[in-house]
Amino acid sequence: MPMGHTATAEAGSGGLTATEHRLANGLRVVLSEDHLTPVAAVCLWYDVGSRHEVRGRTGLAHLFEHLMFQGSKQVHGNGHFELVQGAGGSLNGTTSFERTNYFETMPTHQLELALWLEADRMGSLLAALDDESMENQRDVVKNERRQRYDNVPYGTAFEKLTALAYPEGHPYHHTPIGSMADLDAATLEDAREFFRTYYAPNNAVLSVVGDIDPAQTLAWIEKYFGSIPSHDGKPAPRDGSLPDVIGEQLREVVEEEVPARALMAAYRLPHDGTRECDAADLALTVLGGGESSRLHNRLVRRDRTAVAAGFGLLRLAGAPSLGWLDVKTSGGVEVPEIEAAVDEELARFAAEGPTPEEMERAQAQLEREWLDRLGTVAGRADELCRFAVLFGDPQLALTAVDRVLDITAEEVREAAAARLRPDNRAVLVYEPVGTEQSDSDEEEGADQ
Amino acid sequence: MTDAAASLTSMEFHPQPAPGTARPWAFPAPDRGTLENGLTVLTSHRPGQQVVAVELYLPAPLDAEPAGLDGVATIMARALSEGTDKHSAEEFAAELERCGATLDAHADHPGVRVSLEVPVSRLPKALGLLAEALIAPAFLDTEVERLVRNRLDEIPHETANPARRAAKQLSKELFPADSRMSRPRQGTEETVAAIDGAAVRAFFEAHVRPATATAVVVGDLTGVDLEKVLAETLGAWTGEPGEPLPMPPITADDTGRVVIVDRPGAVQTQLLIGRIGPDRHARVWPAQVLGTYCLGGTLTSRLDRVLREEKGYTYGVRAFGQVLRSDAGGNGAAMLAISGSVDTPNTGPALDDLWKVLRTLAAEGLTDAERETAVQNLVGVAPLKYETAASVAGTLADQVEQHLPDDFQAQLYARLAETGTVEATAAVVSAFPVDRLVTVLVGDAAQIAEPVRALGIGEVTVVTG
Structure with missing residues (x-):
C-alpha cells in the first residue's frame, strides 16, 4: 500500500520535501516534487555493493552493473541506452562498496519510459543475459580498470590504501573495480546468481524527483514494478565493524614509475550517519580542504615542500569511514620532511581545535557542497536514495546540512584528537623509479 | 498494492509507454x-x-x-x-x-x-x-x-x-x-x-x-x-579604454600520419586522432555536431558500437569538436578529434576497426534513424544540461568569448532539428577524412609500432615519452 505522509518542508530543508511509499513487494519509493525545470530524475539504489562480494569474485558487483545495460526481456542489447538517450535523457550506473545505483534524468514527458526500463531489467534481466554480453563486458570492464587505475600514475593508490586500512578478509579490503584475476574468473552463472540474490524490489529504493505529478508517478511505479516478485534469501553482509583505532601505523612503500614522491595515508574515521563523522568531515576540511586549509598553507604556501596537499573523506556506513591524505612532493623534497610537518599540524589541531574563523569557513564550504548536490534533480534523487538505503530515512537527506552546521568546534577537536593519530593510519609512500622523468620531446627518428 | 499482488510469482509485462506532451523549454536569453x-x-x-x-x-x-x-x-x-x-x-x-x-x-x-x-x-x-x-x-x-x-x-x-x-x-x-x-x-x-x-x-x-x-x-x-x-x-574597477587584439590566422598540417609517444610497458594505448575544422560561426556547425555525435557521441554511437560493445577493446572512445578560438569574422577553428584508450595487444586491430568505421560512414552515410536519435538526444537533453547556474553561465561566456550572439545556443537547437541526414553525413565525413587525420598514440612502441605500421594509415614516427 502506498503510505505517503504529508509533504511538509522541515526547517532547514531549503523548502524541499519528499514523500515515502512502499509497494506490496517491498519496493520503497521516495518522491519529491520540483517544477522549476521540465525534467525528472529517476534513481534506483540496490542495497548491494562490493562489500557483498566473496573471495575470488571481487569486481562482480560492478561487472554485473555493466550487464544491467545489456538488455532484458523487452529491451534488446543496448536498447536501454538508446531509448533513454533517444528520449533526450541521460543515464548511467555506478558501483561502490555499499550500493549499486542506476539513474536516468529525463525530460518530464519521458519519465514513464525510464520507469518502464528500470522495471523491465529489475524483473527480467535473466531473459536476455547471455555469454556474449558477459564476455564483451568482461573485456570492457578490464579496459576500464586499465584506463582508470593501471595506466595512470598513482592510479592504484586508493586500492592499496583500502587494502591496508581494512584487514584481509574484511568486506571493504578490496575496492569495487576488483582484480583482473577475479574478473577473468567470473562466470555467467555467478552473474545469474548475483541477480537472483540481490536484484529484488525488496532490496531497492526508487526515488523520482522533479517536475512530476506524484499520484500519476506512483501509479506508473505500481503498474510497472508492482508485479515484480519479491524474494528473500539475501545473505547478511559480512560484519564490517572494526576497533575505532587501528592501534599501529601500517606502512607500505611503493616503488613505481611516478612523476614525484608522494605521501598518502588512510585514517580510520567514524561511521557515516553519526555526529562524529560530520565532526571528522569538518576537521578534514579545516586541515586539508581547499586553498585556505592548514596543510595547504603549511606545505604548499609556506614550506613550499608540496605541489598539492589535501584531505578527502570517504563516508561509509557499514565500516569505519576513511580519511584520505594526499600530498605530492615538490622537486627533490623527501617524504620524512613532509610527514613531520603533517604530524605537527595534526597534533597541534588535536590540541587546540579549529579557530572560530576556520569553523565558519569549513561549514560554509560544506554547506555550498550540499547546495550543489541538492541543486539538481539527479543529485537530490541520489541523496534521497542514499539516506533511505543506508539509514532507513530519506528525509535525513534534506536536513543533512543542518547537522553539519550544528557541530561545535570542540566536537571537531575531539574527532581529530581521537582519530587523526599516527597509530590510526595506513601510510603509502611513493618513491619514483626510472629516469624517464625528462620532459623531452626529442624525436628518436622516424623509423619507417 | 494488495496482498495478492505480493504473492504473484511472475511479473506482468506492459508495452513500452508512449511519451507525454513535452513542456516547452528554451535556453535562457540573458x-x-x-x-x-x-x-x-x-x-x-x-x-x-x-x-x-x-x-x-x-x-x-x-x-x-x-x-x-x-x-x-x-x-x-x-x-x-x-x-x-x-x-x-x-x-x-x-x-x-x-x-x-x-x-x-x-x-x-x-x-x-x-x-x-x-x-x-x-x-x-x-x-x-x-x-x-x-x-x-x-x-x-x-x-x-x-x-x-x-x-x-x-x-x-x-x-x-x-x-x-x-x-x-x-x-x-x-x-x-x-x-x-x-x-x-x-x-x-x-x-x-x-x-x-x-x-x-x-x-x-x-x-x-x-x-x-x-x-x-x-x-x-x-x-x-x-x-x-x-x-x-x-x-x-577602472581602466583605459581599449580594443581586443586581432586573432592571427589558424592553420594546421593534417597530413595523415602517426606519432607514437613511447611508454614501455604501458598496458593501454591512449589514442588521440585529430585535425582542425570550422568553428561555431560556420553554417555547417549544427550538421557537424549532429554527425560527430552519430560517429562517437555516446556508447551507442558508431565507434563504441564496434570498439566497445562488439569487440571490448576499450572502456569508450569519443569523437568531438572543441572550439579553439574564434573571431567575429568567422576565421576561427575547432579541434576535431577522436580519443580514448585501448588495450595494448589490441591497438592495431582497434585502429583498423576505427578506420573501417570511418570508411563505411563515408561510403554508406548515416541512417535516418541515427540522425533522428541524435537530434532527439542533443535537443532533448538541453533542459538537463542547463539545470545549474554554472552550466548556463559557462555557455553564455563561451558565446561571448567566441564572438557569437547571445541567442546562439537557443538558435542552435532549432537548427539541429532542421538538419537532415544527408547534411549531417556530409559534415562528419568532411570533418574526419580518413587520409587527413593525425594520430597520436601514447603507448608501448615495441608492442604497437609494427601492427600500426601495417595498417597503412600514414608514416609512423616514434618519440620518447
Whole structure:
C-alpha cells in the first residue's frame, strides 16, 4: 500500500520535501516534487555493493552493473541506452562498496519510459543475459580498470590504501573495480546468481524527483514494478565493524614509475550517519580542504615542500569511514620532511581545535557542497536514495546540512584528537623509479 | 498494492509507454548591459539555483604572451587570487572560503576565464573580493615565484598522464612551430621558469581592463539588487579604454600520419586522432555536431558500437569538436578529434576497426534513424544540461568569448532539428577524412609500432615519452 505522509518542508530543508511509499513487494519509493525545470530524475539504489562480494569474485558487483545495460526481456542489447538517450535523457550506473545505483534524468514527458526500463531489467534481466554480453563486458570492464587505475600514475593508490586500512578478509579490503584475476574468473552463472540474490524490489529504493505529478508517478511505479516478485534469501553482509583505532601505523612503500614522491595515508574515521563523522568531515576540511586549509598553507604556501596537499573523506556506513591524505612532493623534497610537518599540524589541531574563523569557513564550504548536490534533480534523487538505503530515512537527506552546521568546534577537536593519530593510519609512500622523468620531446627518428 | 499482488510469482509485462506532451523549454536569453566603466554584463535569473555562478571573460589571449614567456597568462590568472592591496594571499583565500565560494581562473587561447560560484546570500561579499582582485591585485614577487615553482612541479605530473601527453603532442604536430597553438597552453619548463612578478604585472596592465571584459551572472537572483551590487563591486574597477587584439590566422598540417609517444610497458594505448575544422560561426556547425555525435557521441554511437560493445577493446572512445578560438569574422577553428584508450595487444586491430568505421560512414552515410536519435538526444537533453547556474553561465561566456550572439545556443537547437541526414553525413565525413587525420598514440612502441605500421594509415614516427 502506498503510505505517503504529508509533504511538509522541515526547517532547514531549503523548502524541499519528499514523500515515502512502499509497494506490496517491498519496493520503497521516495518522491519529491520540483517544477522549476521540465525534467525528472529517476534513481534506483540496490542495497548491494562490493562489500557483498566473496573471495575470488571481487569486481562482480560492478561487472554485473555493466550487464544491467545489456538488455532484458523487452529491451534488446543496448536498447536501454538508446531509448533513454533517444528520449533526450541521460543515464548511467555506478558501483561502490555499499550500493549499486542506476539513474536516468529525463525530460518530464519521458519519465514513464525510464520507469518502464528500470522495471523491465529489475524483473527480467535473466531473459536476455547471455555469454556474449558477459564476455564483451568482461573485456570492457578490464579496459576500464586499465584506463582508470593501471595506466595512470598513482592510479592504484586508493586500492592499496583500502587494502591496508581494512584487514584481509574484511568486506571493504578490496575496492569495487576488483582484480583482473577475479574478473577473468567470473562466470555467467555467478552473474545469474548475483541477480537472483540481490536484484529484488525488496532490496531497492526508487526515488523520482522533479517536475512530476506524484499520484500519476506512483501509479506508473505500481503498474510497472508492482508485479515484480519479491524474494528473500539475501545473505547478511559480512560484519564490517572494526576497533575505532587501528592501534599501529601500517606502512607500505611503493616503488613505481611516478612523476614525484608522494605521501598518502588512510585514517580510520567514524561511521557515516553519526555526529562524529560530520565532526571528522569538518576537521578534514579545516586541515586539508581547499586553498585556505592548514596543510595547504603549511606545505604548499609556506614550506613550499608540496605541489598539492589535501584531505578527502570517504563516508561509509557499514565500516569505519576513511580519511584520505594526499600530498605530492615538490622537486627533490623527501617524504620524512613532509610527514613531520603533517604530524605537527595534526597534533597541534588535536590540541587546540579549529579557530572560530576556520569553523565558519569549513561549514560554509560544506554547506555550498550540499547546495550543489541538492541543486539538481539527479543529485537530490541520489541523496534521497542514499539516506533511505543506508539509514532507513530519506528525509535525513534534506536536513543533512543542518547537522553539519550544528557541530561545535570542540566536537571537531575531539574527532581529530581521537582519530587523526599516527597509530590510526595506513601510510603509502611513493618513491619514483626510472629516469624517464625528462620532459623531452626529442624525436628518436622516424623509423619507417 | 494488495496482498495478492505480493504473492504473484511472475511479473506482468506492459508495452513500452508512449511519451507525454513535452513542456516547452528554451535556453535562457540573458539581459545584456554595460556598466559605466565599460564592463559588459550578462545576467540570467534562474529560479531555484541557490549557488550563483559568475563567469568573467578577460580577452588576454595566449598569443599575446611575450616571446619566451609562454605560461604568463596562466600564472597571472592564478595570481589573481593570491592577494590584493587589502588581503594577503592566505587572507584572500580564507575570505573567499568564508563565503562558501570557489574561485577558479585559467588561461586558454581566447583569454582568461575566472569562475566564481557562491551561495546567493554571500554574492555581494564574493563579488567584492573578485572586484578587489581585478582593481588591486598584489602580484607580489614572492607569490609569483611560488606559483612559478608550483607550476614547474605540475608539469611532470601532466607529462605522465597519457591523455594530457597525447593532447600536447597533437598540438605540436598540427600547428606550425611559430604558432602559439603548437605549444603547451600553460608553458614549458623553460618558459615558465622565466616568468617573474614584473612579467605578470606587465601582462595584466597590457591586457586586462573593464572595457574589453565581460561578466556573466547566473542564478536565483530573487531579492538581490544586482545593479547596486555590481555598481559597488565590479563597477568600481577602472581602466583605459581599449580594443581586443586581432586573432592571427589558424592553420594546421593534417597530413595523415602517426606519432607514437613511447611508454614501455604501458598496458593501454591512449589514442588521440585529430585535425582542425570550422568553428561555431560556420553554417555547417549544427550538421557537424549532429554527425560527430552519430560517429562517437555516446556508447551507442558508431565507434563504441564496434570498439566497445562488439569487440571490448576499450572502456569508450569519443569523437568531438572543441572550439579553439574564434573571431567575429568567422576565421576561427575547432579541434576535431577522436580519443580514448585501448588495450595494448589490441591497438592495431582497434585502429583498423576505427578506420573501417570511418570508411563505411563515408561510403554508406548515416541512417535516418541515427540522425533522428541524435537530434532527439542533443535537443532533448538541453533542459538537463542547463539545470545549474554554472552550466548556463559557462555557455553564455563561451558565446561571448567566441564572438557569437547571445541567442546562439537557443538558435542552435532549432537548427539541429532542421538538419537532415544527408547534411549531417556530409559534415562528419568532411570533418574526419580518413587520409587527413593525425594520430597520436601514447603507448608501448615495441608492442604497437609494427601492427600500426601495417595498417597503412600514414608514416609512423616514434618519440620518447
